[in-house]
Amino acid sequence: MDNKIRTLIDDLIKQAEKEGFLESEVYYESDSSMTIAAREGQIIQFESSDGAGLSFRGLMNGQMGYAYTEDLQEEMIPFLLSQAKDNCAVLEVKEKITVYEGEKDYPEFNGYNEELTKIDYDFLSKTALDLEKALLSYDKRIEAVDDCYTSYSEGELYIRNSKGMICESRDNCFDVYLGCRAKDGDDVQTAGKGWVFSDLSQFDLKKCADHVGKKIISKLGAKPVASEKMNVVLDRFAANSLLSSFAGAFSAEAIQKGLSRLVGKLGEKIADEKITLIDEGMIEGSPLSIPFDSEGVSSKRTVLIDKGVFSSELHNRKTALAAGVSSTGNGFRAGAKSSIGVSSTNLHFENGPFSQEELIKKAGNGIFITALHGLHAGINSISGEFSLMTEGFVIRDGKLCEPVNQITIADNFFDVLMKVEALGNDVEYTSPEATHTQSPSLLIPDVSIAGE
């Protein structure tokens, strides 16, 4: 980090005290990235960026006021302090909010891989061109690779407050995204997938291209099925997106505000006993590990559903104080501009005993779902209802058959938790396909499918 920025942060905290703030904290984030897009054997787009932003928060009259700037000059200090002061004057938050004194030891984690810093323009462009070529050669029916992106990015986070707490982290990664269209007669299909690599040795160009190639070819000829209630197997990607859409229900912030179906349910059975749901900041060997939250609280392992019983909520320091418990290390900002809320770290259902094939066999007849669309609109995050466009394959006599699209899947997330029949064993955190929310494949009976 630039020395000038360190000096700016020092001065800001000093001047905040002079201006009458009892406590103050600075959250500084910077990132840089390089992205290449290839099409038709040419580099058609190159993007490179260098960004930084600084958020100040200060305590005055019992309220914590925030202000943010991307103009990082000493002259901006008065702007930040006066805006934060004005915000303190209108806030009416009842809970006492303070900045954290920090901890002696934080979990050790290095998300920054020196080897990745070798990635340059030439590597990114050659890789993008090779990826496009590999995907086009997978099958003649693949007409074009409309999205072929390679990217390197790195980021830095620095939190410092008037109680002497300093939390810093750095990370970097190499990303690939491939999306293509295929045509067979009048039938046009699209497919895409992204990967995040924290280690170049995990990157296998042909494997990425083949994955998307296989995916799109398998979708050719997809048709709707008749509307009825049936057995559904959600693959782990579809199940992940469902879980992440409803993860907010476990936030103590949502529960305390009455904006979750789980209000008053702590200690009660809310899921089938096969279900255990865990939030875990540090995961051995995973680049997704998160050592501390945006308040500087070290991350924890919190069991949210223990064999079907709602056993804990996710807390930041404010919600923990209101509930008379300790923070679970889930006080995160949605971005440097946002105030501190509650979010999960690495949230996952514990693996069940079955392979995906076994789940399909158990389903007998039904639909195998590979993606859910329109998650930003087709869900009611409070009631748990969802109705989403989806796609996948028919399951007949325990086997995957012809592809399906132009259908919807509708149910209620909380009902799904209760009626889930079997869980797969395919959650894995160390693969480049891993995301912060993970679910194994799920077999769910009696789900509404609408089509013809």
Added chain:
Amino acid sequence: MLSKTSIERILAAALSHGGDFSEVYIERSKVSSVSLLNGIVESTGSSLDLGIGIRILEGDKCVYVYSNDLLHEDKLIRMAKNASASLKEAPSGKTTVLKPMMEYFSQKYEIAPTDVSKSLKVEKLRKASETAKAYSELITQTGTSTADLERDVWIANSDGLYIKDNRCRTRIMVQAVASSEDDKQTGYYAPGSGEGYEFFERTDIDAIAEKAASVAVTMISAKPCPSGKMPVVIGNGFGGVIFHEACGHSLEATAVGIKASCFTDMQGQRIASPLVTAYDDAKIAKEWGSYEVDDEGTPSTTNLLIKDGILNSYLVDKIGSRRMNVPSTGCARRQNYAYAPTSRMSNTFIAAGKSTPEQIISDTEYGIYAANMGGGSVDTTTGDFNFAVNEAYIIRNGKVCEPVKGATLIGKGGEVLMNIDRVGNDLKLAQGMCGSVSGNIPVDVGQPTIRVSEITVGGQA
């Protein structure tokens, strides 16, 4: 701010080692927000965003770099040179001379919203919260908030264009939650405008709060929506999201220019029922999605997309114009300096027809009346779209009957446009945010009441 000569040097540096066109976009934005939960001020925000984006075109190839650091011209020149060098061409001695700066006012606001004390905004939001709560005993939570943006934008390019644009937008959001023993349903309205604080002042937020509360209360007693293919009457205003998703995105040069859209090479051909005429009109005064000049410095237009069912025009930006050999339609937009601009919608709507909404309902024997829509999404290549219905009713024997919840409508853009068999006379616009490759931007959707003869309805029943 960078001086005119600094910008000229950056534009020249950006063409030093390749590129036939360079562009600088500088932005300084003030954003302010305040939100109340159950009538209590829970969060406030104030931010200052500042950044510069430098774009180089070489044919239809694009190089884009951005930074927050406007203090060091030497760094920006280096950044521009490196960007140009990525095109790997012989050094050129191109220079740029900018014309005198032309100033635009995309929004001619009266009262700068960030100058107004937040406590004034709080009072009115608190009252609206009380109104929503008082609407029914079933209302258990209310959320009211406002957010506003003042943005100064400078755009300059190697053709000598140099403009400044003054932008401003204000939005008000009201949410009401109704609860029963085992269910919670939400009503939500969020009107916005290309105006300043005067919009907040003149808006009857209590009326919006009542509307939001009434949706929540109606939906809490709703049964699950039936599923399958059936006729659907879609209400005016935000109902226009169906055109936005099913057609609008697929008319953007982003997809059409690379022949990846389901409407590629169909200009002059029938793509919709003869009842459908549709516009993308960025010139409607004070509208949320309007602007005088786009993010490439091209003046905005009223773009007739579809006339009586025939595809008339696409949405074309500068790169799209190079790929498609047609002029730009002034639709290049971006969320902020962190995104290169691309073809996007502004205020997009189906024009008014002749039927009254009452006639359309009474002509429908059985189906769904989708009174109030949520958001949606589309795959512009296949035309597969989906969107959520926030407030729906069963139509039986030409009458609107009981409410149903949890409905999603899906289909293919090409098919649904052909299946529009009634267009009402009650055109209305509504405000939303649209997310795509160049980020989230404010847009209006709109339509009169329409009927689609057959569409797949996804519900739980």
